[in-house]
Amino acid sequence: MTRVIKARHLFTALVTVLALVPPAASADAGSTPLTGHGHGHDNDQARWTGTWESAPSGTAPALPGASIRNVVHTSVGGSAARVRVSNRLGTAPLQLDAVTVALQEWGRPMSPNAAPGSLRVATFAGRRSVTVPVGQDMVSDPVDLPIPADANLLISVHTPADSGPATYHRSAFQANFLAREGDRTADEPGTAYTVTLDNWYYVTGVDVLGAPAAGSVVALGDSLTDGTGSTSSANRRWPDLLAARLRALPAHRRLGVLNAGISGNRLLLGSGGPSALTRLDADALSRAGVRAVIVLEGINDIKGTPEQKDPLAIEDAYRRIVERAHARGIRVVGATITPYGGYSAYTESREAVRLTVNAFIRNADLFDAVVDFDAVVRDPADPHRILPAYDPGDHLHFNDTGMQALADNIDLDTLLL
Missing domain, CATH: 3.40.50.1110 (SGNH hydrolase)
Structure with missing residues (x-):
């Protein structure tokens, strides 16, 4: 095995990153908008670890009335999760009236089915719906679901109306799923998800709580x-x-x-x-x-x-x-x-x-x-x-x-x- 690595000197100082959270917001509320320029580190960051990310690469036509089931793969696990949704590249406020998190049924990486009993509703400041401003990301409240490492999650979102161009990741190299009509985010069986997508829509990250x-x-x-x-x-x-x-x-x-x-x-x-x-x-x-x-x-x-x-x-x-x-x-x-x-x-x-x-x-x-x-x-x-x-x-x-x-x-x- 060939390795060519060069270590450099240690930093002379570490700079503390301050959270840009409104004073009235709870550190655990998770619903603070994050701007498209990366401001908005959470002041409870030490408790949260990023386990998966999708970087927005552009926009696609909106899918009003549809439910999208994004399949994402964790790197580390934790006792709970929070989801990042994005309107970073959009041109109008993004409306999501339902977001859910579930474990994908075990051993079937190309299945839209949730593992029985694992589906949870994600809320934003205690509400099931969220409006994401143009150019920003939003982070959900903690979702009470133990998250395994090295596992697939289903992040399902429903868009009730045309919110303009959808922020997405073009090349997922992962089968994702579309249910053409209605809010099917709470469906455990994925029978309504009849269309396969090659992209991740709106979802840009998952963090886990208390990761080892x-x-x-x-x-x-x-x-x-x-x-x-x-x-x-x-x-x-x-x-x-x-x-x-x-x-x-x-x-x-x-x-x-x-x-x-x-x-x-x-x-x-x-x-x-x-x-x-x-x-x-x-x-x-x-x-x-x-x-x-x-x-x-x-x-x-x-x-x-x-x-x-x-x-x-x-x-x-x-x-x-x-x-x-x-x-x-x-x-x-x-x-x-x-x-x-x-x-x-x-x-x-x-x-x-x-x-x-x-x-x-x-x-x-x-x-x-x-x-x-x-x-x-x-x-x-x-x-x-x-x-x-x-x-x-x-x-x-x-x-x-x-x-x-x-x-x-x-x-x-x-x-x-």
């Missing part, structure tokens, strides 16, 4: 992190596989894993969802219990249209990410950009930019640690390409074996101080 963990780690990335190339509905993205490794650790070293990957995402431009710099607070730094962020971003800046020809611009983006994370006492692990020789957008000039950026990641002493994904997956016989055993066929993304190689080569000791 030290916090969470965020994987900030593009399609390589989002899961392109891995087996759908099987949770074989590299952050999922990293979560499996972390679950084997003692509780004081264990972390929840939050996947903030968006297919097509870039560091600098808003292509494939908001840029990494734009969404950093909302998708990474403000999530519950975050201790570290792993950054695997940059290939779309290099190969996209317009392409970023200046490595210094990409390097500056990394500096800004690290500065903002360190200001909140959060560690940053930099990942080198993986090869893409043979992909349609590959050129020698773009490859030169990738190699220059990778040299910066390895040698600039910017990050708290470095994981050299490039060295892990490249073909020794042709270093501009990934190993055939890791290639799903497009010469850019990774199959399940490649995803496992990425997860296996992260030094877990670098994720905590």
Whole structure:
């Protein structure tokens, strides 16, 4: 197993993140709006740990009158849950008149059925309905349901009216479900959910209470992190596989894993969802219990249209990410950009930019640690390409074996101080 990790000095100080909660709000109410810019850390954050995340990548047409059953996979468990719903990219207030949480029936990852007796109603400031302002997220009250680690949850929402474009995550790589008419959120049998969706609608996170963990780690990335190339509905993205490794650790070293990957995402431009710099607070730094962020971003800046020809611009983006994370006492692990020789957008000039950026990641002493994904997956016989055993066929993304190689080569000791 090849590992290339570089540890950096410890922070000189940790900055306490203050909660932006109105004075009259209870710390446990969970219904405080969170803005799309990441403000709104909860002052009881130490009690809550992020177990799952979906980063908003764009909008889709609203589905008024429909019920959507989102299937999400936990990384760590807890004694209760709270759900984050989002209107971050919408243009009108979002009305949800019912939100429920349930365990998916065991052993059937492509089923809309809830495990008997597990379905719970999620409330917002004690109410079953919620209106989410434009550009904001809302967090539910605690839902009294024990949440297992490494399990699928069903987060069902009903939209009674057309609230305009729906904030969603485009590429879920997970079967989700739609019931075309009526509020079916409280249905345990999923027979009304006759349509399969490839996206997550409105739901952007799940936190758990009292997790046997030290916090969470965020994987900030593009399609390589989002899961392109891995087996759908099987949770074989590299952050999922990293979560499996972390679950084997003692509780004081264990972390929840939050996947903030968006297919097509870039560091600098808003292509494939908001840029990494734009969404950093909302998708990474403000999530519950975050201790570290792993950054695997940059290939779309290099190969996209317009392409970023200046490595210094990409390097500056990394500096800004690290500065903002360190200001909140959060560690940053930099990942080198993986090869893409043979992909349609590959050129020698773009490859030169990738190699220059990778040299910066390895040698600039910017990050708290470095994981050299490039060295892990490249073909020794042709270093501009990934190993055939890791290639799903497009010469850019990774199959399940490649995803496992990425997860296996992260030094877990670098994720905590």
